[in-house]
Amino acid sequence: MRHHRPWIIAATLVIVGAAAFYSSARAGDPPPTGVLPADSALWNQGLRAAGASPAEISNFEDLMRLQSPAGLDAMRERVRTPQFFVKYLRAVRQQEGNQKTPKAIFRDNMPARSCESLQNVSISNTTIESTTIDALDGSCRVTASVTHPPAADRVQVFVALPQNSWNGRFRGTGGGGFWGGTEMSLRSPVSKGYVTAATDTGHQGGSGSFALNANGRLNWQDIRNNAYLGIHDMTLVGKALTLAFYGKAPRYSYFVGTSTAGRQGLMEAQRFPDDYDGIISGTPAVSWPRMIPAAFWPQEVMYRAHNFLPKPKLERATAAAISACDGLDGVVDGVIDDPSRCTYDPQALVGTRIEESTFTEADADVVRKIWDGPRGHDGRFLWYGLARGADLSTIAGTGDTPLTGKPIDVALEYLQYFLIQNPRWDWTSLANGEYELLFNQSIEEFGAVIGSDNPDLSRFRDRGGKLILYHGLWDQLIPVQGTIDYYQQVQQKMGGARRTMQFARLFLVPGVDHGFIGAGPSPTGLMDALVSWVEDAKATERLIAELPDDNGKIIRTRPLFPYPQVAVYKGTGSTDEAANFISRAPIGKRQ
Numbered sequence: 001m002r003h004h005r006p007w008i009i010a011a012t013l014v015i016v017g018a019a020a021f022y023s024s025a026r027a028g029d030p031p032p033t034g035v036l037p038a039d040s041a042l043w044n045q046g047l048r049a050a051g052a053s054p055a056e057i058s059n060f061e062d063l064m065r066l067q068s069p070a071g072l073d074a075m076r077e078r079v080r081t082p083q084f085f086v087k088y089l090r091a092v093r094q095q096e097g098n099q100k101t102p103k104a105i106f107r108d109n110m111p112a113r114s115c116e117s118l119q120n121v122s123i124s125n126t127t128i129e130s131t132t133i134d135a136l137d138g139s140c141r142v143t144a145s146v147t148h149p150p151a152a153d154r155v156q157v158f159v160a161l162p163q164n165s166w167n168g169r170f171r172g173t174g175g176g177g178f179w180g181g182t183e184m185s186l187r188s189p190v191s192k193g194y195v196t197a198a199t200d201t202g203h204q205g206g207s208g209s210f211a212l213n214a215n216g217r218l219n220w221q222d223i224r225n226n227a228y229l230g231i232h233d234m235t236l237v238g239k240a241l242t243l244a245f246y247g248k249a250p251r252y253s254y255f256v257g258t259s260t261a262g263r264q265g266l267m268e269a270q271r272f273p274d275d276y277d278g279i280i281s282g283t284p285a286v287s288w289p290r291m292i293p294a295a296f297w298p299q300e301v302m303y304r305a306h307n308f309l310p311k312p313k314l315e316r317a318t319a320a321a322i323s324a325c326d327g328l329d330g331v332v333d334g335v336i337d338d339p340s341r342c343t344y345d346p347q348a349l350v351g352t353r354i355e356e357s358t359f360t361e362a363d364a365d366v367v368r369k370i371w372d373g374p375r376g377h378d379g380r381f382l383w384y385g386l387a388r389g390a391d392l393s394t395i396a397g398t399g400d401t402p403l404t405g406k407p408i409d410v411a412l413e414y415l416q417y418f419l420i421q422n423p424r425w426d427w428t429s430l431a432n433g434e435y436e437l438l439f440n441q442s443i444e445e446f447g448a449v450i451g452s453d454n455p456d457l458s459r460f461r462d463r464g465g466k467l468i469l470y471h472g473l474w475d476q477l478i479p480v481q482g483t484i485d486y487y488q489q490v491q492q493k494m495g496g497a498r499r500t501m502q503f504a505r506l507f508l509v510p511g512v513d514h515g516f517i518g519a520g521p522s523p524t525g526l527m528d529a530l531v532s533w534v535e536d537a538k539a540t541e542r543l544i545a546e547l548p549d550d551n552g553k554i555i556r557t558r559p560l561f562p563y564p565q566v567a568v569y570k571g572t573g574s575t576d577e578a579a580n581f582i583s584r585a586p587i588g589k590r591q
């Protein structure tokens, strides 16, 4: 657990998904100012000292511009952590998978016309709002907006096109939480020669308030835009501009992202299978209408029990589960490789002194219910809980004196705006049994629009599409079991495990959280693996995960094999070296 805390902090900054989940403005907060804070000169210094490139510094500045005043305050706290910028950069580069720049496809990869002239490209229901040359990387930047008559909606699309050394490919990016996406995601892909695009999916910012219009009624067009249309619009506009700019369409198209972007990737494979040749869907927010209310479940449990647990108790329960189950995988390393085999019960902690208080039977009951996940009045299964080992304090957040619940924004706002449909709703008015009714409503009202859990990927498969799914087993927001459940449904629908492996593979990553950070090594090389699979028919047989120390030095590597295979220590050699682990089918696991 030594590396857990600082890396989580870095991860919150890195992934727009996590950034939105963790630091999105609360309903009452002033909106982001779009202006750089006074501290930015100091932060630039820190970044430069840590070895940041101008593009990386610019990305950090963009991220700061997206923060609300409250978000900036939180950031000032985080920046004080020792070695913060070293860790931040390491996590940024890790998230990018330390990917290579893929080889250029076309001999002639220069634009056929000026950036400015893209202003005159005609795309149906689309207005080109601006064209500029980016001062930092020299790419042609186009902002466009798409509408869906008769609705008077506006989906903004941001496209970056390399002015030289286009690699012949298109790459779509996605968002996090309620964010559809941001321009900030463009810098890294365009630097590797991709034409790349992002979209706000029809609303700005990270709040769920867009779900209601001025009259307090559901804004269905914006909900659809956020659920699935915005990413498709972005893809069509991005490809049309590519064709116009270079005189040729992209040879290959990829969509890459985690969290909400992971959900968006699955949605593309299901609804618009012609959009992408390859999709990387990390820690996907699949089954959103179940998963998001499930992120409120710990608050429902604690509120119903009149027993809010302080963070040290939650942390103790997690630590106790890890030490009880660490060795089940044959290596004592602070990581449970297969949490589904860990049945540690918090009853064992009852009577333990934790700081100022004692762990009680009631505390054990709360922790047990959080691990089990949401259940209905008769014990009916509603959704999965977090795996043992995952940090509980994110969705079971508490604070203040006397101690009270601090629901995570994305879950609270979903209840407020989508389900109760009242921005002034107070969650502590939730009646007994109401949670289950809201859960049912969520599935029935929004399942078809935003669920993205249709297992029929035949159209995507039949056109040669390839899908890499990956998920950290200690995800503290999105229960990993939901992704396993979805993948098993795909296996059933698509003709079994072997046939599914031919186009879709799932990699589970032990000991890492929603940002792929933790006591376990984080996966690398995902983008390179996908490009090889799509373009050279080399399926991804394994990924290598790496664990850095606080200075960014790699101190452990492990292989990751496609589900349901697991990495097992062969019994000799260092457990810090991937070469000493082999692939094995788990015992007693259904496939």
Ligand SMILES: [Ca+2]
Binding pocket: 325, 326, 327, 328, 329, 330, 331, 332, 333, 334, 335, 336, 337
């Ligand atoms: Ca272990």
